[in-house]
Amino acid sequence: MSQYQGANGKYIGVNLDLSTVKLKDVIDIDFLQRFQDDFAKGVGLASVTVDPDGTPITNPSSYTRFCMDYTHSTECGDKRCAESHRKGGEEAARTGKPVIYECHAGLIDFAAPIMLEGRQIGTILGGQVLTDVPIDAKYRKIANEIGVDEDGYVEAVQEIRKLSRESIEAAANVLFIVANSMSTTAYQQRKLKAVTNTLNDGLGQISATMEQLAASATDISNNQSNLNHEIKNVNAVTGKIDAVMDFIKDIADETRLLGLNAAIEAARAGEAGLGFGVVAQEIRKLSADSKETVGKIKELTTSIKESVDKTVTMGNETTSTIEQQAAAIEQVTASVMEIAILTEQLNDLTNAQ
Amino acid sequence: MSIQLVVFELDNKEYGVNVSAVNGILRARKFKVQALPGTDKSIEGMINLRGDVNYIFNLRTKFDLLEKEISSESKFIMLNVNGAATGCLVDEVTDIVKLNDEEIQSVPDFLSVGTTKYITGIGKLEDRMIIILDPGKIFAKEYANLQNSVSN
Numbered sequence: 001m002s003q004y005q006g007a008n009g010k011y012i013g014v015n016l017d018l019s020t021v022k023l024k025d026v027i028d029i030d031f032l033q034r035f036q037d038d039f040a041k042g043v044g045l046a047s048v049t050v051d052p053d054g055t056p057i058t059n060p061s062s063y064t065r066f067c068m069d070y071t072h073s074t075e076c077g078d079k080r081c082a083e084s085h086r087k088g089g090e091e092a093a094r095t096g097k098p099v100i101y102e103c104h105a106g107l108i109d110f111a112a113p114i115m116l117e118g119r120q121i122g123t124i125l126g127g128q129v130l131t132d133v134p135i136d137a138k139y140r141k142i143a144n145e146i147g148v149d150e151d152g153y154v155e156a157v158q159e160i161r162k163l164s165r166e167s168i169e170a171a172a173n174v175l176f177i178v179a180n181s182m183s184t185t186a187y188q189q190r191k192l193k194a195v196t197n198t199l200n201d202g203l204g205q206i207s208a209t210m211e212q213l214a215a216s217a218t219d220i221s222n223n224q225s226n227l228n229h230e231i232k233n234v235n236a237v238t239g240k241i242d243a244v245m246d247f248i249k250d251i252a253d254e255t256r257l258l259g260l261n262a263a264i265e266a267a268r269a270g271e272a273g274l275g276f277g278v279v280a281q282e283i284r285k286l287s288a289d290s291k292e293t294v295g296k297i298k299e300l301t302t303s304i305k306e307s308v309d310k311t312v313t314m315g316n317e318t319t320s321t322i323e324q325q326a327a328a329i330e331q332v333t334a335s336v337m338e339i340a341i342l343t344e345q346l347n348d349l350t351n352a353q
Numbered sequence: 354m355s356i357q358l359v360v361f362e363l364d365n366k367e368y369g370v371n372v373s374a375v376n377g378i379l380r381a382r383k384f385k386v387q388a389l390p391g392t393d394k395s396i397e398g399m400i401n402l403r404g405d406v407n408y409i410f411n412l413r414t415k416f417d418l419l420e421k422e423i424s425s426e427s428k429f430i431m432l433n434v435n436g437a438a439t440g441c442l443v444d445e446v447t448d449i450v451k452l453n454d455e456e457i458q459s460v461p462d463f464l465s466v467g468t469t470k471y472i473t474g475i476g477k478l479e480d481r482m483i484i485i486l487d488p489g490k491i492f493a494k495e496y497a498n499l500q501n502s503v504s505n
Contacts, residue, residue: 253380253425260359260378263449267357267372 023051023114023122026186027179029058035178037061040126043171044161047126049114049179052093054086057122064128066156070148071105077146080104085111089123098172100165103127105142106134107160108168112176114183121183124175129163193350196343203340210333217326224322228315235308238301245294245301252290259284356457358476360448360483361430364418367447367483369476374432374488378446381427392502393495397442400429407431408499409440410492432488434496441491450483452476457485 032049040047040061049058060068071077084104088111091099098112109127113120134157143153163171262280266273358369359378379402386398386409397409409429413421421444429440457474471490476483 257378257380257428260446260449264359264372264375264377267449268375 018117018119021116021121021187023049023057023183026116026121026183026190027114028186032179032182033058033061036124036175039171039175043167043174044129045126045163045168045171046128047124047175049122049124050085050089051122052089052120054082054089064156064160066107066153066160067105067128070143070153070156071146074147077105077148080146084109085123085125088125089113089120092123093120098169098176100127100168100172105146106138106157108163108165110168110172112172112179114179116183116187122179124179126172126175127168128160129168130157130160131162131165131168133162134158134160189350193347196347196350199343200340200347203336203343206336207333207340210329210336214326214329214333217322217329221319221322221326224315224319228312228319231308231311231315235305235312238304238308241301242298245297249291249294252287252294255290256284256287259287355451355453357449357451358483358485359430359446360450361428361443361446363413363416363444367481368412368443369450369483369485370430370432370488371485372449374434376431376433376438379429379431379440380425381423381429381442382425384429386423389499393498395492395495396499397440400440402431402438405438407438407440408496409442410495411442412491413442413444415491415495434489434492439492439496441488450476450478452478452483 036047036049036058044062046061046063046067048056048060048063050056067081071081081104088099088101088103088109091101092111092113096113096115098110100108100110103109107128108131109125112124112126114122114124134154136154139154139157140150143150259280259282262283263277266277266280269276357372359372359375360367360369362368384400384402386400388398389396389408395410395412395415397411397414399406399408401407413419423442424444426445428443428446430443430446432439432441456477458477459474460472471487471493472484473487474485476485
């Protein structure tokens with residue numbers, strides 16, 4: 001059968017191994033038997049179906065006395081019959097079409113191959129008829145060769161039905177067409193079933209994967225909301241740092257004022273306040289440094305806040321992407337369910353036939 | 354000789370008053386200023402400083418500068434004028450500097466008349482120019498009016 005290449009380069013599809021397919025695998029033998037019996041009776045010729053080795057798969061239909069009671073009755077006759085069948089079968093297999101030939105015992109037989117994808121899986125043999133009036137001498141000779149009673153043999157050959165070559169060809173064709181159609185249909189049926197099974201397996205895997213995806217989407221969503229929560233904490237802490245910084249700035253302002261007032265006192269004290277004035281100046285410097293540091297820290301907390309805000313925005317985007325993904329997963333899951341139902345129906349159809 | 358100035362800012366311009374006239378500096382935000390109705394516009398109001406009532410003058414109003422809300426930087430410079438502590442609202446007190454006589458340029462006569470006679474000189478400190486004010490004269494008129502209205 002044909003193969004299809006999947007997206008990942010893997011060959012997908014169903015490949016039934018034809019080398020092991022037997023005729024009875026693709027054709028309901030009971031049905032074939034009934035058909036063969038009725039056909040043989042209706043048309044008036046014998047028929048049997050054999051596998052490629054020549055082993056009969058059906059019971060013989062409408063076998064003649066000539067064949068059953070005489071030709072097959074001796075080991076030599078039976079062997080010659082099998083050899084004759086084998087030759088006919090081989091010729092049929094070689095041409096792929098029904099072959100009409102004269103058997104070792106002088107009767108007209110046909111062999112119709114049952115083909116499956118170009119390979120022979122069996123042969124419908126039939127015939128045991130004559131196109132002309134039999135010549136006694138010919139059958140006496142054969143009777144001697146295979147070791148049966150000459151008179152009985154000649155009498156039996158007289159009972160053989162006479163059919164025109166066209167009728168034999170037509171009968172052979174009918175059997176050929178019906179048997180091949182049956183085997184092809186049955187084979188397609190098997191392929192369809194195999195495809196359905198593969199489809200079912202694939203759908204099962206998709207369903208399982210979708211479930212995992214849905215579960216991981218939930219995990220991601222939870223993680224993201226935890227992350228958002230933590231980020232908000234960072235924002236709150238930053239706000240607290242800012243409040244502390246405001247307090248420190250306030251202290252720095254107070255310190256500076258203290259320094260200024262100390263400097264004023266020192267100045268007013270004149271010479272006595274000189275040393276104190278230096279201390280006052282140092283205090284002012286320290287307060288200025290503190291204030292500058294507060295400013296730098298505030299810049300840092302501002303940049304933290306900006307980063308946090310960006311992170312929150314991105315987090316929200318991620319959350320909405322996850323939501324979209326979850327929705328997509330749900331849609332795919334729904335579609336897979338629909339396909340699964342169709343596959344089930346397909347499976348029921350293949351089983352029903 | 355040298356003098357020390359308390360330097361403050363109004364609209365980023367520097368002014369100075371002699372440190373000997375300054376009692377101290379207060380953060381304006383820390384005090385509740387109660388307005389005095391019917392007084393000069395330059396009088397911001399009064400504050401209660403450790404149990405004493407001190408009057409606060411607004412230098413911005415006095416100098417016809419745009420009105421400005423009291424901020425965290427705003428200060429009262431407490432001046433010792435005529436034996437009474439009087440506050441002066443300024444944008445910010447920035448520095449205390451020491452100026453030698455040669456660093457102080459007296460103002461020409463055409464500036465020292467009328468309303469501007471409270472400018473005693475210009476302090477020059479590198480590129481900086483500090484307008485030196487006479488605390489006793491700036492609000493002399495307002496102070497006199499105020500004393501009248503209070504006593505009446």
